Amino acid sequence: MKLLTAAAMALALVTGSVNAAEQLNAYSIMPEKYASKVFSEFTKDTGIKVNFMRFSSGEATQR
Secondary structure, three states, rough: OOOHHHHHHHHHHHHHHHOOOOOEEEEEOOOHHHHHHHHHHHHHHHOOEEEEEOOOOOHHHHH
16 A cells, blocks of 8 residues: 555656645546545645546546
8 A cells, every 4th residue: 555655646746736725736547436545645644635636547648
């Protein structure tokens, strides 16, 4: 789970952006039930709220 969390955080940091309100906007290709758990843990660890949108891998690549 820690490897999955680290990978998701790296993906979120690469594809997202942090603003002054300490929020991270991220695209995810993980199913929502997994992504919400990973991003919830990220929020708990860092205090940064994650707003994520789930896309298929093709949609995410296009964006």
